[in-house]
Amino acid sequence: MKKLESTPLNMVLSLTGICLAVGCILSGVQLLTAGPIAQAETESRQAAIRAVMPPYRQLVSDTLQGFARYRGYDQQHRLTGTAVQAVGNGFGGPFTVMVGFRPDGAITGYQVLQHTETPGLGAKMTQAFQTALTAWNPCSGPMKVKQDGGEVDAITAATISSRAFLAAVNQACSVARGEAVYDGSTSATGTAGCEQPQPVPADTVVVDSVATEQPVAVPVAPRPRTPKPAAVPEESPGPAPEVVEPAPQVDTPTAATPSVEAAPAPIETPSETVQPAPADATDEKADNGKSKRKRKRNRNSHKDEQ
Amino acid sequence: MNYLIIFITAVLVNNIVLSQFLGICPFLGISKRLDTAVGMSGAVAFVMVLATLITFLLQHYVLETLHIEYLQTIVFILVIAALVQLIEIMLKKSVPSLYQALGVFLPLITTNCTILGVAIMVIQKQMTLAESMVFAVATSFGFGLALILFAGIREQLALSEQPKAMEGTPIALITAGILAMAFMGFSGLVG
Amino acid sequence: MNSKLKIVYNGLVTENPTFVLLLGMCPTLGTTTSAHNGLAMGLATAFVLMCSNAVISLCKNLIPEKVHIPAYIVIIATFVTVVQLCMNAYTPALYETLGLFIPLIVVNCIVLGRAEAFASKHDVADSLLDGIGIGLGFTLALTLLGCVRELLGSGSLFGFVLLPEWTNMLLFVMAPGAFIALGLLIAVKNAINPSKS
Numbered sequence: 001m002k003k004l005e006s007t008p009l010n011m012v013l014s015l016t017g018i019c020l021a022v023g024c025i026l027s028g029v030q031l032l033t034a035g036p037i038a039q040a041e042t043e044s045r046q047a048a049i050r051a052v053m054p055p056y057r058q059l060v061s062d063t064l065q066g067f068a069r070y071r072g073y074d075q076q077h078r079l080t081g082t083a084v085q086a087v088g089n090g091f092g093g094p095f096t097v098m099v100g101f102r103p104d105g106a107i108t109g110y111q112v113l114q115h116t117e118t119p120g121l122g123a124k125m126t127q128a129f130q131t132a133l134t135a136w137n138p139c140s141g142p143m144k145v146k147q148d149g150g151e152v153d154a155i156t157a158a159t160i161s162s163r164a165f166l167a168a169v170n171q172a173c174s175v176a177r178g179e180a181v182y183d184g185s186t187s188a189t190g191t192a193g194c195e196q197p198q199p200v201p202a203d204t205v206v207v208d209s210v211a212t213e214q215p216v217a218v219p220v221a222p223r224p225r226t227p228k229p230a231a232v233p234e235e236s237p238g239p240a241p242e243v244v245e246p247a248p249q250v251d252t253p254t255a256a257t258p259s260v261e262a263a264p265a266p267i268e269t270p271s272e273t274v275q276p277a278p279a280d281a282t283d284e285k286a287d288n289g290k291s292k293r294k295r296k297r298n299r300n301s302h303k304d305e306q
Numbered sequence: 307m308n309y310l311i312i313f314i315t316a317v318l319v320n321n322i323v324l325s326q327f328l329g330i331c332p333f334l335g336i337s338k339r340l341d342t343a344v345g346m347s348g349a350v351a352f353v354m355v356l357a358t359l360i361t362f363l364l365q366h367y368v369l370e371t372l373h374i375e376y377l378q379t380i381v382f383i384l385v386i387a388a389l390v391q392l393i394e395i396m397l398k399k400s401v402p403s404l405y406q407a408l409g410v411f412l413p414l415i416t417t418n419c420t421i422l423g424v425a426i427m428v429i430q431k432q433m434t435l436a437e438s439m440v441f442a443v444a445t446s447f448g449f450g451l452a453l454i455l456f457a458g459i460r461e462q463l464a465l466s467e468q469p470k471a472m473e474g475t476p477i478a479l480i481t482a483g484i485l486a487m488a489f490m491g492f493s494g495l496v497g
Numbered sequence: 498m499n500s501k502l503k504i505v506y507n508g509l510v511t512e513n514p515t516f517v518l519l520l521g522m523c524p525t526l527g528t529t530t531s532a533h534n535g536l537a538m539g540l541a542t543a544f545v546l547m548c549s550n551a552v553i554s555l556c557k558n559l560i561p562e563k564v565h566i567p568a569y570i571v572i573i574a575t576f577v578t579v580v581q582l583c584m585n586a587y588t589p590a591l592y593e594t595l596g597l598f599i600p601l602i603v604v605n606c607i608v609l610g611r612a613e614a615f616a617s618k619h620d621v622a623d624s625l626l627d628g629i630g631i632g633l634g635f636t637l638a639l640t641l642l643g644c645v646r647e648l649l650g651s652g653s654l655f656g657f658v659l660l661p662e663w664t665n666m667l668l669f670v671m672a673p674g675a676f677i678a679l680g681l682l683i684a685v686k687n688a689i690n691p692s693k694s
Contacts, residue, residue, distance in 0.1 A: 006561040014560050018568055022380070022575045029579050030376045036586035044589060091494050118493075119650075120667040160494065325672050327527035331606055334522060376582060379600045380574040387570055416566075417604045419523045426600055471688035472680075475519055479680030486673040 052100030052109040053081040067175040079103045082176040088168030090115060091122050091160045099172040105138030110169065122161030129165065142170040309440045316444035319495055322420055323452040324486040329420040333453060334478055336411070338464070343457035347450030349411045351443070353393065354421050357386050358442035361425040362435060382425050387416045420449055456485060501626055508630020514607045515638035515679075516686045521607040524598045525639060526675040532655050535643025536636065537591050538598060541580050543632025545602050546611060548576045550628035553616040569612045570603070577603045607635060646670060646678050 004010045049059065049070050056072025063069065068085040082101045087094055095115035100108040110133060117123045132152045136143055143166045144150025147159060154162035174181050316322070323329050329350075336346045361382050369375050394412045397405040415421060424445050428438035459481055468477050514520045521542075528538040552572050560568045581599050584592040592599065602608065611631055616624040647653055650669035652660030668674040 003558045004561045006563040010561045011564045015564055015568060015571075017559075018556075018571055022571055025575060026377065026380075026578055029582050033582040033586035037582070037589075040586060040589040118667075119670050120665065327523055327672070327675065328601075330522035330526060331520070334519070376578060379578050379581065379603055380571060383570055383574050383603050384567065387567055416570075417606055417609060419601050419604050422604050423597060423601060426597060430597070469684075470691070471684045473687075476680040476684035476687065479676045479683065483673040483676030483680065486676055487668075490671070490673065 048098045048111050048113055049083045049100075052098050052111050053083045054100070054102060054108055056080045064175050064178065065181050067171065067181065069175055081108060084172040084175045085113070086168040086172040086175070088164045088171075090117050090125075090164045091158070095125075095164075095168075097165070097168050097172070099133075099169055099176075101173070101176040105173065105177060107133045107136055107138075107169075107173075109134065117161050118158075121155065121158040124155050124158065125161055125165045128155050128162075129169075133169065138173065142166075142173070309437070312437060312440050313444040313447075314495065316441055317448040317451060318489065318492040321448045321452055321489050322423070322445045323449055324482070324489045326423070328423040329418060329449055332414065332418060333456065333482070334475065336414075337453050337457040337478075338460055340454065340457045340461060342411075343453045344450075346411045346414075347446070347453050349415055350418065350420060350449055351446035353386070353390060353412075353415050354424055354446045354449075355439065355442045356393075357389055357421050358425055358428060358438055359435075360389065361385055362428060362438050365429050378426070378429070382422060386421050386425070390416050420445065452485070452489075456482060459485070501623075504623060504626040505630035505633070508627055508632070509634040509637065512631070513634040513638060514631055515635060515642075516683055518607075519683075520610060521605045521635060522679075523601065524605065525642060526679060528595055528598050529639055529643040529646055529675065530670050531647045531651070531653075532640055532643035534591075534594055535639035535641075537588075538595055539632070539636025539639040541584070541595075541599065542602050542605060542608070543629070543636050545573065545576045545580060546608055546632040546635075547625060547628035549573045549608060549612055550616040550624040551621055552576075553612045554619060554621045554624035557617050565617070569609060569617075573608050573612065574603045607631065642675075642679055642682060645682065646674060649678070650674060 004014065046059075049072075053070070053072055055074075057075050058073045058077075059070055060073065061068065061070045070083040070085075072080045072082070074080045081103065083098055084101070085096060085098050087096050093116040095117065096113040097110055098113055099110045102108055109130065112126045115123065115125070117125065129152065133143070142150075143152050145152050145154040145159065145162050145166060147154060148163070150166075152162075152166060171181050320326060323333050332346055332350075337343050364381060364385065365375075365378065369378060369381065390412055394405070397412075424442055428441055433441060460478060463477060463481065472480075508514075512518055515522075515525055524538050524542065529535040549569075549572055553569055556568075556572075577600060580602070581592075584595075584599060611627065615627045619627070644654060646669045647655075648659065649666050650671075652658060652662065652665050666674075669678055
């Protein structure tokens with residue numbers, strides 16, 4: 001078959017034909033792959049969250065001053081942990097880190113989601129700070145490298161990256177506690193979680209259920225520890241828009257375990273006295289009894305500061 | 307101030323050729339002489355700014371409104387190819403002297419990774435129109451800078467003796483590597 | 498040698514796109530930080546090459562001469578978009594790593610060059626074989642460069658750590674190392690098999 005002549009009609013026809021065929025093929029492929037693409041995105045985000053946080057059954061995500069925050073709840077709708085996604089300005093450009101917190105504010109782990117640091121230097125931040133961060137006491141103040149008077153060892157020859165990383169994690173800490181975001185000034189954050197936090201309302205809230213049951217359907221009031229709801233709502237900070245109405249209620253049982261959202265100090269005293277033994281048992285089941293020990297430590301340190 | 311940072315980052319810190327590996331084909335092919343290098347840089351600058359403008363507008367007002375973002379690659383490359391054709395025809399008719407100077411490079415620009423690369427990058431980085439324009443100008447400036455520097459070095463290289471196996475592309479690549487190392491010194495310059 | 502096999506051998510060795518024709522440098526340098534990435538990029542490009550060669554050869558008589566460039570570009574871009582969508586859906590991690598270079602396959606000189614030089618002049622079977630040959634040659638070159646850079650730069654191969662950390666020459670996983678490694682590889686190839694020019 002001879003090649004088509006280059007007449008205007010032929011040119012237009014062939015180009016139109018090609019474009020039509022192309023359009024059909026691509027729309028078909030796009031329809032096929034749209035589902036898996038969306039799924040892959042949610043899965044990778046959830047995988048990062050699961051990797052840094054204690055286990056949860058249900059995830060509630062909101063944003064606080066532009067930071068994405070994910071809070072996990074167990075089957076009894078108590079807070080099991082918080083994950084915050086923070087962005088820092090590293091040496092080679094911006095990087096994103098997901099930091100996981102226990103309800104008492106201690107860090108359980110972190111994962112650097114994306115960075116453009118130099119391999120072998122700033123890139124070491126993906127692993128270098130794991131032990132330093134998990135050993136950090138949330139009531140001792142913001143984390144700083146040793147060069148700035150803190151206790152954290154910077155990465156050798158990558159001080160700028162280390163500083164940027166710790167700054168991002170400090171911001172994540174303040175977001176996890178529901179406070180105004182740490183801006184590097186010495187007066188902000190750090191010890192605020194152990195005194196009265198200044199609650200900041202969340203911008204937007206999305207309930208992202210892993211479990212099938214919605215927290216709305218399960219009222220907490222009928223449970224034996226009824227006195228607590230009176231104490232909690234006035235203390236529980238910021239996020240209480242309609243969609244996450246359950247969140248303060250969900251936080252109620254966890255006031256026994258120092259919820260990062262609720263002010264630990266004022267609630268703990270009544271919870272300690274009012275709380276019947278079974279609640280303690282379930283709480284310990286939820287977080288391996290560590291929170292009870294920490295709770296006592298926090299309470300005592302607060303008393304010292306008083 | 308933000309624009310200045312974008313400019314310096316695109317030219318020095320994240321140079322399109324020496325850090326991002328876009329535009330290597332013309333970088334190695336056209337840079338044997340200084341005047342051809344200057345000509346190519348000028349042509350690329352011209353096309354890049356126009357192409358970025360048009361593809362940006364297309365993306366935001368057509369592709370996103372109709373939710374056909376997956377057609378981005380096809381639409382962008384067709385726009386660039388059409389633009390290059392149009393510019394060639396226009397230059398030939400209106401500014402023949404410029405056409406003579408740039409003419410032979412223009413068709414080569416269609417397959418230049420830099421143009422498509424920049425068009426996609428400004429969308430990925432979610433820049434505003436003004437920022438994308440600054441970015442496009444800065445990138446073409448960085449491309450020209452790398453090309454002209456390299457051409458200058460290569461003119462000298464042609465006069466020196468090398469091992470037989472190294473002649474031509476290998477020595478050019480190694481020289482480019484050393485030039486890239488020099489540009490690495492700029493990282494951390496901003497922010 | 499069987500003429501069909503000869504076509505494949507041509508693409509693989511005689512006219513290897515990276516080491517002989519010196520085309521497609523951008524992805525060669527940009528995606529070979531590890532052997533795995535190089536292999537993936539090579540295979541993606543090979544897929545586009547095969548499909549576009551076959552389709553263009555099928556349609557070569559239906560496309561008038563004057564519009565053949567835009568027509569070829571549209572066909573190539575279609576397959577690139579298909580690869581993009583499939584990688585985003587089924588291999589998201591790889592999609593993130595290769596990033597910008599996947600859509601840039603459409604401006605890879607090799608693909609358009611082969612379409613113009615071979616597919617528009619030969620039948621479908623031969624064009625498909627040529628696509629396979631050149632694609633495999635490209636993949637081979639990319640994987641080789643990726644192996645060299647990964648071994649020298651991180652002491653590992655396809656993720657398996659082979660060398661202790663103190664031997665790592667970090668330069669090779671960064672920009673300058675790519676240029677230098679490729680230059681040295683081409684020099685080695687020139688020493689073994691001098692090019693006729």
